[in-house]
Amino acid sequence: MKKRWIVGCMALIALTLHAQDAVDAGSAAGDADARKAAAVKLMNLMNMDDMFDESMNSYNQWAQQQLASSMADADPEDVEKAMEAINQSFAKSREYFAWDKLSPMFTEIYIDVFTADELQGLINFYESDIGQSFLKKQPQLMEATMGKMQGIMQEMMMDLQDDMQKLMEETKAEAVAPPAMGEDDPAAMAPAGE
Numbered sequence: 001m002k003k004r005w006i007v008g009c010m011a012l013i014a015l016t017l018h019a020q021d022a023v024d025a026g027s028a029a030g031d032a033d034a035r036k037a038a039a040v041k042l043m044n045l046m047n048m049d050d051m052f053d054e055s056m057n058s059y060n061q062w063a064q065q066q067l068a069s070s071m072a073d074a075d076p077e078d079v080e081k082a083m084e085a086i087n088q089s090f091a092k093s094r095e096y097f098a099w100d101k102l103s104p105m106f107t108e109i110y111i112d113v114f115t116a117d118e119l120q121g122l123i124n125f126y127e128s129d130i131g132q133s134f135l136k137k138q139p140q141l142m143e144a145t146m147g148k149m150q151g152i153m154q155e156m157m158m159d160l161q162d163d164m165q166k167l168m169e170e171t172k173a174e175a176v177a178p179p180a181m182g183e184d185d186p187a188a189m190a191p192a193g194e
Contacts, residue, residue, distance in 0.1 A: 031116060038119035039110035045126040048106065049099040051138060056097065058146055060090045066153075 043049075063086050071079045110119065125131040 032111070035111045035114075035116050035119060036107060038116060038123060039107045039114070042110065042119055042123050042126065043103070043106060045123060045131075045135075047135060049103070052097075052099050052102070054139060055142065056090075056094065058142060060086070062146060062150065063090070065150075 064083060067082055067086060068079065071082060074082075114122070126135065
C-alpha cells in the first residue's frame with residue numbers, strides 16, 4: 001500500500017510538472033504572439049512604411065542633387081545619362097528595400113530587442129498627443145538633418161578629392177623618378193669591373 005501511495009505521488013508530481021511545462025510553453029507562445037502583435041502595432045503607429053518611403057525618396061533626391069552639382073560643367077547628355085543611371089539604381093534599390101519585404105524583418109528585430117512591456121510603453125507614447133506630434137515632425141527632422149549632413153558631406157568630398165589628388169601626384173612622381181642607389185644596394189657596392 002505504501003508503495004502504491006509513493007508511486008501515485010510520484011506520478012502526480014510528474015503530471016504536475018508536465019502540465020506546468022505545457023502551460024509555460026503555451027504562455028511563451030502567447031507572449032511571442034502578443035509581442036509580435038505589439039511590434040506590428042507599434043510600427044503601424046510610427047508610420048514606418050511612410051517614413052521608409054520618405055527616407056528612400058529623400059536619399060534619391062540627395063543623390064540627384066549631388067550628381068547635378070558634381071557634373072555642373074559636364075555635357076548635358078552625360079548628365080542625363082548619369083541621372084538615368086541613378087534612377088535605375090534607385091528603382092532596383094526599391095525592389096530590395098520595399099517595406100512589404102522588410103516589414104517581417106523589422107517585426108522580428110523589434111520582438112528580439114524589446115520586451116512586451118517596452119513595446120507597450122512605446123505604443124502608449126506614440127498613441128499620445130506628444131508621440132503623434134513627434135511622428136508628424138519626422139519629415140522636418142529628416143530634412144533638417146539632411147541639410148546639415150549635406151554640408152558635412154560636401155566638405156568631406158572636397159577633402160577626399162584633395163587627398164586623392166595628392167596621392168595621384170605622389171604616385172606619378174614615384175613612377176617618373178629614377179630608382180635611388182643606396183648603400184644597401186648590392187649593385188652599388190660591387191666593384192665596377194665585376
